[in-house]
Amino acid sequence: MAPKTPIYMDYQATTPLDPKVFTAMQRWFVEGFGNPHSSTHRYGWEAEAAVEEARKSVAGLINADAKSVFFTSGATESNNLAIKGVMEALSAQKPHLIIPVTEHKCVVESAQAVARHGARVTWLPMKPDGLIDLDLLAQALSDDTALVSVMAVNNEIGVIQPVAEIGALCRKAGVYFHCDAAQAFGKIPLDVDGMNIDLMSISGHKIYGPKGIGAIYLRRARPRVRYVPQMAGGGQEGGVRSGTLSPALCVGLGQAASIAKTRMQSDQAHINDLAKRFLHPIEQAFPQVILNGDRHARFWGNINLSFPGVDGDLLLSSLRDLAVSSGAACASATSGPSYVLEAIGRSRKDALSSIRFGIGRFTTPEEIDFAARTVITALTELGWDKKEHGVGAW
Ligand SMILES: Cc1ncc(COP(=O)(O)O)c(C=O)c1O
Incomplete structure (x- = not known):
């Protein structure tokens, strides 16, 4: 046939949304409608517990502490926060940023935005095989480099960058390493400690989860990532990203992450x-x-x-x-x-x-x-x- x-x-x-993910999300649309940031009653507590469980699942897939994972609307937002947030915090002392030319548009345009505010961007050419030239990266690192941002799996051509090697170079140089893992999270093994990743962007709908949800990993210690939040408001998500979370979407991402871990x-x-x-x-x-x-x-x-x-x-x-x-x-x-x-x-x-x-x-x-x-x-x-x-x- x-x-x-x-x-x-x-x-x-x-x-496509995994049907098991949809099943897990359903109750959080209707009965579980509480605001996860309401701390005075059971509706809020239950929603909060579901969100925290989901946070653990996301963290578990990248070997991170759940306290370092913050929900966002997706990898676009996470990438904007990583690049604009770090550069806003550091650019007075370290105005330099390194970005491969083959990054996703939301990284490229975030880098162009910080360049308009005075940052200096090195656009790293890639080898004909689509992979980063580690020697070129090493040469580009300087005393005033704040951040290197390299995606793990390229969305257009699927190449896997040598993330651990990039992380090692950045750590040695005292430079933050941001990894856009939208196409890699849940598909290939990622370990923020083993790979010296300081910031990571994650998307729900690339791993059989729902659209409109993602996450950012921000290292809390050795080194503690410095950044300026890009969304002002009620201070949710520890002040990293204001705005009421959707428990259904968080549960969906968490469920997609735990299925990805086993599969x-x-x-x-x-x-x-x-x-x-x-x-x-x-x-x-x-x-x-x-x-x-x-x-x-x-x-x-x-x-x-x-x-x-x-x-x-x-x-x-x-x-x-x-x-x-x-x-x-x-x-x-x-x-x-x-x-x-x-x-x-x-x-x-x-x-x-x-x-x-x-x-x-x-x-x-x-x-x-x-x-x-x-x-x-x-x-x-x-x-x-x-x-x-x-x-x-x-
Ligand atoms: C590598 C990469 N980064 C970022 C994004 C943006 O992700 P989202 O749709 O979650 O905003 C995508 C998806 O198009 C992507 O493939």
Whole structure:
């Protein structure tokens, strides 16, 4: 039986809510409506207890103390807080910030915002494999560097940065290390102590949790992260982020995190198998296809392919049975070639003929076989010549 189309392959944009997460959230919308910040009655206490349980689950996935984890509306807010908050606190003494050019738009634009207020930003070029050049990073660190911000897994091309090595360099230099883990949290092992991460951004809807919730980890000691809160108000979340929390959303994120903890290995094995099953026939049929980003240091749930010479719009319309994303990925409000693909050496034209295929927990082998066949048929119909450029090794 043919699978139901369009097949969802946009797991980097968002993931379907895990039904177990939805079940856990439900009671906190209606009976459990209390304000978790109300300290004078049972409605508030119960909601608060649920929020604290969720905080523990999030912290447990990154080896953090629950007291260092604060809920936000998502990774966009966490990234804004990390960059603007730290630079506002430190820029008088340390106005320097280091950011790779391939970071998510919300990091890039937060860095541009602090630059308008006097910060100096070093935009780190990335290697053609999409990975950071640790020597370049070491050279860029200086006495006035306050913060280095590097994402763990790239949202457009799936490469996994050497987070522990970056953390070690930053710690030695006495510089805070912020890691945008929106695409990594719950998918690959992360350990804020083992990796010397001082700030981390987390998103709920990338891990089969709800949208509109995320978290930020802020190291409390050795070193204690200094920052200025970016949301003024009632002082909730220990003053880090004012605003009434939604217990339902917090419970959803907590539940998604605890499921991710138990399923991380099996999810990863499932995704790796399906990635091979998808990519292998395409590479066999079309050896000239380019897999963007390093072939080894990668999260295989993200397969970004360039099809040089193929009209990207035509290809995308031939793939309407697949819910995929073109190169511009998460920055859906903008069009044009992806700055990430251009930064790793794709031409403007090749960047425009690139597609990101996402594979996740709920993807089935039947869907993958159908997707691979659909891609091969579309390319054949578009007359993409077979060339002998060698098939990538598995
Ligand atoms: C790497 C990365 N950072 C940040 C974000 C923003 O996350 P959120 O949707 O939770 O604000 C995303 C998602 O698009 C992402 O992929």
